Amino acid sequence: MQKFPRTTVGGVSISxxxxxxxxxxxxxxxxxxxxxxxNEHHKNRKAMADVFEVFIKAGVxxxxxxxxxxxLHDAVQEAQQRTGQKMIIVSTPGFPxxxxxxxxxxxEAELDKxxxxxxxxxxxxxxxxQSTTDALLDRCSRKIRKLDQITAAIRRHGMIPxxxxxxxxxxxxxxxxxxxxxxxxxxxxxxxxxMQIEVDWIQRVILGAKKPVMTIKPFAAGQIRPLxxxxxxxxxxxxxxxxxVGTMSPREAEEVIEMSMGILERRSIQLxxxxxxxxxxxxxxxxx
Numbered sequence: 301m302q303k304f305p306r307t308t309v310g311g312v313s314i315s316x317x318x319x320x321x322x323x324x325x326x327x328x329x330x331x332x333x334x335x336x337x338x339n340e341h342h343k344n345r346k347a348m349a350d351v352f353e354v355f356i357k358a359g360v361x362x363x364x365x366x367x368x369x370x371x372l373h374d375a376v377q378e379a380q381q382r383t384g385q386k387m388i389i390v391s392t393p394g395f396p397x398x399x400x401x402x403x404x405x406x407x408e409a410e411l412d413k414x415x416x417x418x419x420x421x422x423x424x425x426x427x428x429x430q431s432t433t434d435a436l437l438d439r440c441s442r443k444i445r446k447l448d449q450i451t452a453a454i455r456r457h458g459m460i461p462x463x464x465x466x467x468x469x470x471x472x473x474x475x476x477x478x479x480x481x482x483x484x485x486x487x488x489x490x491x492x493x494x495m496q497i498e499v500d501w502i503q504r505v506i507l508g509a510k511k512p513v514m515t516i517k518p519f520a521a522g523q524i525r526p527l528x529x530x531x532x533x534x535x536x537x538x539x540x541x542x543x544x545v546g547t548m549s550p551r552e553a554e555e556v557i558e559m560s561m562g563i564l565e566r567r568s569i570q571l572x573x574x575x576x577x578x579x580x581x582x583x584x585x586x587x588x
Contacts, residue, residue: 303359304557305564307540309512310460310482312424314362314388317560318514319355320546321365321372322521324348329494329521342548348375349382354553356383364390364485364514364544367421376422390514391423392464392485395450397435402445411453419457426454427462427485434467442473451480462514467496468505475510485514485544490532493520503536512540519545526556527569534563 305316324342328334341347348371352363356379365372367389376387393414395406418426428450436445444463451461463470464485471484486506492499494517506513515537518529533543543560547553555571562569573579 302561304561306359307512307542309462310425312388312460314542315360316542317355317360317362317557318390318542318544319352319360319363320516320544321348321363323546323548324351324372324375325366325369338548343371345371345374345378347548348372349378350550351547351553352376352379352387353382354550355557356385356387358557360557361385362388362390362542364516365392367391367423368393368417373421387422388425389421389423390425390427390462390485391418391421391459392427392429393418394429395432397432402436402438405446406449408449408453411450412456415453415457415459419459423459425462425483426457426459427464427481427483430464430466430485433463433465433470437465437467437470437473439469442469443477444470444473444479447474447479447481455480462511466494468502471505471509471513475508481511483512483514484509485516487517488513488515488533488537489518489520489524489529491520491524493517493523506537506541512542513537514542514544516544518543526559530556530559531563534560 306313307316323338328338352375363376367373380386395411395414415426433444436447438445454461460482462481462483462485463474465471466487471486474481487494488502488506490499495502515533518533519526545556547556558571559569
């Protein structure tokens with residue numbers, strides 16, 4: 301099997317498809333009932349490792365999420381043991397922001413504790429979560445306040461810093477200020493789900509970014525079908541950029557890998573389509 305295309309971020313070779321973990325962690329962006337179902341049936345070591353194994357064997361060895369969460373960390377370890385291949389971890393920890401943080405900054409001890417834990421669990425990239433990044437974004441000064449404290453701590457612990465954001469200004473301001481980051485996480489999908497400005501504007505930000513961008517939520521949390529979502533994103537980002545995809549089963553992982561390879565190689569996609577009675581009239585007749 302041909303391995304999935306790769307790009308380079310901060311001197312590290314990573315797969316252009318990244319394994320997303322929101323669905324495994326119970327974040328469906330749908331309903332509380334859906335979250336509960338995920339937590340009860342999919343938030344466990346084996347279910348996650350079964351999916352990770354499919355991705356790894358196809359050359360998709362990069363994963364994004366809360367690596368300090370026990371189920372996720374344990375599943376990564378199991379998948380690595382099964383395949384004999386190390387996964388590249390993009391961790392997105394939250395650094396607590398208080399009322400006086402924009403002025404006084406972070407506690408160095410607190411930063412070091414969070415970064416040390418991420419490094420202990422094997423994170424290669426450490427990207428402060430949107431809840432941290434966007435809280436510190438200052439539109440007046442066009443900077444992300446106290447970001448240098450966070451990136452310095454990440455570097456001290458041997459990881460590569462980046463930014464996770466829902467605000468497109470984060471990418472622009474970090475580039476303008478020369479922030480010590482090597483990549484960005486940015487929401488990007490064809491329906492504008494959770495995006496703060498229009499899709500074409502977000503595309504312009506991504507295409508103009510000085511560093512590679514890890515796009516997330518291509519399916520708008522299940523509101524866009526995979527073929528439409530992947531076709532749009534893969535065809536409107538740069539060869540250096542990435543797409544983060546969440547699945548809940550090994551079969552789903554196989555499908556999004558094949559869809560993506562077909563789109564990138566501009567060939568027909570070899571997948572069985574789902575069947576319903578209403579589609580019988582468009583199927584070719586089979587002569588016996």
